[in-house]
Amino acid sequence: MRRLAAHVASVAILALAGAAIAGGAAAGAATVKPRTTLLQVERQVMCVTCKIPLQEAQSPQAGLEREYIQGLVDEGESEAQIKRALVAQYGPTVLALPSTHGFELAVYVVPLAVVLALLATVALLLPSWRRRARERAPTIAGVGMGTLDPTDAARLESDLARFD
Amino acid sequence: MRRRLLPILATLAGAGLVALLIYGVSAQSPNRTLDELVQRGDYPLAPQAARRLPVLGAHGESSLASLRGKIVVLNFWASWCEPCALEAPLLERTQDTLQRHDGTVLGVTYLDASPDSEGFVRRYHLTYPVLRDTTGDFAHSYGTDQLPESFIIDRQGHIVAISRGEVEQSFLQRALALAERS
Numbered sequence: 001m002r003r004l005a006a007h008v009a010s011v012a013i014l015a016l017a018g019a020a021i022a023g024g025a026a027a028g029a030a031t032v033k034p035r036t037t038l039l040q041v042e043r044q045v046m047c048v049t050c051k052i053p054l055q056e057a058q059s060p061q062a063g064l065e066r067e068y069i070q071g072l073v074d075e076g077e078s079e080a081q082i083k084r085a086l087v088a089q090y091g092p093t094v095l096a097l098p099s100t101h102g103f104e105l106a107v108y109v110v111p112l113a114v115v116l117a118l119l120a121t122v123a124l125l126l127p128s129w130r131r132r133a134r135e136r137a138p139t140i141a142g143v144g145m146g147t148l149d150p151t152d153a154a155r156l157e158s159d160l161a162r163f164d
Numbered sequence: 165m166r167r168r169l170l171p172i173l174a175t176l177a178g179a180g181l182v183a184l185l186i187y188g189v190s191a192q193s194p195n196r197t198l199d200e201l202v203q204r205g206d207y208p209l210a211p212q213a214a215r216r217l218p219v220l221g222a223h224g225e226s227s228l229a230s231l232r233g234k235i236v237v238l239n240f241w242a243s244w245c246e247p248c249a250l251e252a253p254l255l256e257r258t259q260d261t262l263q264r265h266d267g268t269v270l271g272v273t274y275l276d277a278s279p280d281s282e283g284f285v286r287r288y289h290l291t292y293p294v295l296r297d298t299t300g301d302f303a304h305s306y307g308t309d310q311l312p313e314s315f316i317i318d319r320q321g322h323i324v325a326i327s328r329g330e331v332e333q334s335f336l337q338r339a340l341a342l343a344e345r346s
Contacts, residue, residue, distance in 0.1 A: 048275040049244055061244040068277050089277040091300045103188045110184070117177060121170070 036079045041069050048090045195307040199326055207322035211305040217295035220273060221282050226295060228270065235267035235343040236317040240303055242276035243284035245311040247330035252288035258336045259292040265343035268292055274303045274311065318342060
């Protein structure tokens with residue numbers, strides 16, 4: 001009886017320990033975040049002096065920007081936090097995105113306008129295309145006799161008669 | 165009617181794109197209105213003087229307007245700009261003299277990270293105030309697209325001289341003369 005009680009107690013302790021380990025691991029897994037890398041940020045920002053993507057830039061300023069980003073990466077900052085910090089330091093031009101005002105707004109508006117214009121053109125032309133297609137259909141069907149001169153028509157008739 | 169409408173629409177669209185291109189080219193090129201006004205002798209008020217900018221190496225903000233009543237040599241610079249490094253000692257010497265005549269050099273950094281700017285200030289022992297133009301809007305209102313650029317602003321807040329590029333002694337002499345005279 002005592003042995004049974006000891007077994008039950010040890011099983012209970014093991015179960016609790018297992019649950020604690022599993023819980024801890026789960027909690028650990030929940031807090032682990034994918035680490036931001038320099039490469040990840042580099043391809044989304046510009047070298048502010050050379051006006052090309054930082055990923056491709058080799059100037060001394062590009063080196064300084066990389067150092068700054070690497071410092072933030074080492075501090076464990078997320079991608080969004082690093083981008084915010086870069087904007088605070090260098091201004092919005094550091095982001096490899098056209099701004100939403102002034103001439104750069106055209107980057108967003110023009111493609112949309114072109115698509116809309118194309119759709120409008122298609123909508124405008126579609127009825128006349130259909131009409132033309134309908135008009136053409138009987139002509140093709142009637143090509144047998146309608147477009148041949150009488151001599152050719154007679155020859156065709158006689159040729160066809162030979163096959164009958 | 166529809167047959168005519170399509171070429172008209174296509175022509176309008178083409179003209180629109182050409183207009184957009186022309187606008188884009190003109191919008192991207194630096195604004196030289198201030199230079200023209202100064203050349204004519206119509207000294208314009210310094211733009212965006214009331215705009216508050218963060219102070220480099222300190223908490224808080226300040227503006228050009230807070231220096232109204234002083235002769236100001238407004239100097240745009242960045243730590244990565246080589247001519248800025250060349251002119252820094254000259255500007256610091258000018259600051260020594262200007263200070264005695266109720267004037268100051270006001271540095272404004274542009275496209276520069278504050279740790280780099282602070283390093284530059286330490287390296288060249290700059291004692292004049294420096295603000296940070298974090299958006300670039302302040303610099304753009306002065307037509308600044310290349311660094312360094314300097315502007316002499318009189319006690320009433322008017323731009324009286326502009327130097328685009330590395331500043332020369334003769335340019336700064338003008339600020340000193342103005343400060344001593346007024």
